Amino acid sequence: MDRYEKSLLTLELPAVLEKLAAQASSEGAKEQCRALKPSDSPFEVRRRLGETSAAKAMMVLRGSPSFSGARDVRGSLARADMSGVLNTRELLDIASLLRCARQAKAYAEGDESGRGEIAFLFRALTANKYLEEKITTSIIGEDEIADGASHELADIRRKLRVAASKVREALQKIISSPSYAKALQEAIITTRSDRYVVPVKAEHKADIPGLVHDVSSSGATVFIEPMAAVKANNEIRELKIKERREIERILAELSAECASFREDIDRDYVTLVALDVIFAKAKLSYDMDGDAPEISERELNLKRARHPLLPKGTAVPIDVRLGAEFDTLVITGPNTGGKTVSIKTMGLLSVMALCGLHIPAADGSCVPVFKKVLADIGDEQSIEQSLSTFSAHMTNIVGVLEECGEDTLLLFDELGAGTDPTEGAALAIAVIERARQQGAIIAATTHYAELKVYATTQKGVQNASCEFDVETLRPTYRLLIGIPGKSNAFAISRRLGLPEDIIADAKSRVNAESASMEEVLEKLEQQRQLLEKDKLEIARKLREAEENAKQSAKLKAELSVRFEKADLKAKREAQQILDDARRQAEAVFEELDRIRKMEGKNKDHREVNEARAALRRSMNEADDALADKFAGNEPEAVSARAVQPGDLVQIKSMGIKATVLSVSADRTLQLQAGVMKVSAREDEVLLLEQEKVQVKTAAPKPTTTLRTGGISSEVDLRGMMSDEAVLVMERYLDSAVMAKLKQVTIIHGKGTGALRQAVQSALKHNKLVKSFRHGNFGEGEMGVTIVELR
DSSP states (O other): OHHHHHHHTTTTTHHHHHHHHHOOOOOHHHHHHHTOOOOOOOHHHHHHHHHHEEEEHHHHHBOOOOOOOOOOOOHHHHHTTTTTTOHHHHHHHHHHHHHHHHHHHHHSSSOOTTOOGGHHHHOOOOOOHHHHHHHHHHEEEEEOOOGGGGGHHHHHHHHHHHHHHHHHHHHHHHHHHHTTTTTTTSSSOOOEETEEEEEEGGHHHHHHHHEEEOOOOSSSEEEEEEHOOOOOOOOHHHHHHHHHHHHHHHHHHHHHHHHHHHHHHHHHHHHHHHHHHHHHHHHHHHTTTBBEEESSSEEEEEEEEEEEEEEETTOEEEEEEEESOSSEEEOOTTTSSSSSHHHHHHHHHHHHHTTTTOSSOTTEEEEOSOOOOEOSOOOOOOOTBOOHHHHHHHHHHHHHHHOOOOOOOOSSSTTTSSSSSSHHHHHHHHHHHHHHHHHEEEEEEEEHHHHHHHHHHHEEEEEEEEEEEOOOOOOOOEETOOOOOOOOHHHHHHHTOOOOHHHHHHHHHOOOHHHHHHHHHHHHHHHHHHHHHHHHHHHHHHHHHHHHHHHHHHHHHHHHHHHHHHHHHHHHHHHHHHHHHHHHHHHHHHHHHHHHHHTTEEEEEEEEHHHHHHHHHHHHHHHHHHIIIIIISOOOOOOOOOOOOTEEEETTTTTTEEEEEEEEEEEEEEEEETTTEEEEGGGGGGEEEHHHHHHHHHHOOOOOOOSSSOOSEEOOOOOOHHHHHHHHHHHHHHHHHHHTTSEEEEEEESSHHHHHHHHHHHHHHHEEEEEEEOTTTTTTTEEEEEEEEE
């Protein structure tokens, strides 16, 4: 194992890759996930990250495709290509691979968004539905060939059924005959060596002439093939031999078919495994709330970065930058304060990005393409090799300095520790300077005050510290760049109850330079805390202002909608009244015409026409009058009593509700309407006495949560009660339809069949379901239900 691989192990990259392998479906993809290595090519790293982002975008729209059918059949195909005959299991594996390729190709068809980097992989898949269906229709199960596999096989099996029926009829006559009742051990028909026989008592075996095929272990029963059944049994034996030969011919034919498509099937397997790995990366990104970092030239900038192996709920995110204004970061602080986790996070997230994995960091983070990430972390003392802690660290550092160069990230934990502090600090500074001369980027943790001074005075080197809360005696795990860490030894000792005289004696023994340094650090820390407090207060007020602005905008929008609705309602009511009036007038006119025709009078109808014109003019005047009425001439509602503070009122001109804050001597009201305060006269509002109670007791409106993220193409209901399973399934089907899935798999298991019946009964009445069926062999058979959605 070289030093780079050893460093990857120290940074726990294999543990992350094991989590990645758990997200993959096929065994081939799991192996590739575990063998994933960081790339030192910027083009390759960008391609890998682009593939992961494309798969994640597709999962948002369509859920995640299934690659469980991608089985490695390359060995079987190679044997078939050499005229070998594959067994049913191998052929079914090939059919499963072809079905997986077809479904993956169908998954990517249609919407092209979000899959630019992986589109070529989907296009490379070959949907050989002909061969897939030929195998699945010929082979029902691992031990059964379908009758329809060939006409010859169907004919043989038909003859077998006829011959078996003849034998059973002959034997049925024997076991039903009263003359043989005493000789038979049981009145049943059974088989021995694939021949139909009857069980006969040993002492009566001479009563039934025939061939003895077996004797029971006790010797009391002899299994005899009566002479009447010998010919039919011989015929069955011959047909069985023909059936076996025909099955062998069918398997050979299917094997030859598979061999003819060997290159396409091999390519499909390689492509499906590659897609499985890419979608496993996307699933892991969802699992750890990851995002794709930008690829920079040299700067490492991680925002709100978390260690991926720590629980999301408890891990404290850190902000760290390195490689732009400064190339070396010296991190100080108390033990268990988070220094080692900080440099491990920097190294692990860097190599994860080089593997094409999204990292658990905020948007805007960037990572350079390091050729190597070398780490000296942990105590590696060896009794066998006579190495102390210092010797073990120094051995590693010697090797690191030999291998480092430009585009190398070096991580040192407790650099120079394990020896005399003065010499150790001097060695640490010298090691850092040599690594900087070779072009490396460095992050080192230490307790030495000399390195704090070095980082403060040396150009290109920056201090950082892990924050510690002296009041609670606990680290906060926050990384503060630009501020050296304070030892806090005296403060911690005082909090733990060490007498003041001992602390004072200890302070007097510290040299003046060190004491001055500690005082400066303490003042810097106090100033930082004040600035941090001011920053938090400003952020809080900014959030409040933004929230008030949102509320005001929302209220304005609500008022606008209410005004529009009121105007539309008034216009609709007016139009309805006019339409009713016109219909009534037309009815009157029709009635007048009918009467005139019945009377048959030949008088001048000018007066009638004038009357009609007058009526229409009056209708137009009524139209204008209604318009004036709906413009605000309705009689106003009046409050039932005088308004008091605390009452709920409605502002007549605006149509909105408000709470009365105060009432002045001249009856001017101060009102609270949402986030706004307004003034109004008492005659401009209407008291809402009944609604006052309703507002206080109104139930909160239900909220609806938007479904996002990737939806799986299968749901597992095993272990649930029927009612619970149906509820979970229906919710899953809603999500699947929203994700535009066309076919999903409901896993209910075999068991007693109660859960399957409940699921399929619910599917019959679900409007989202187009059709459903039991799973075929390789899909789960009776243990799953395949559902096609509308």
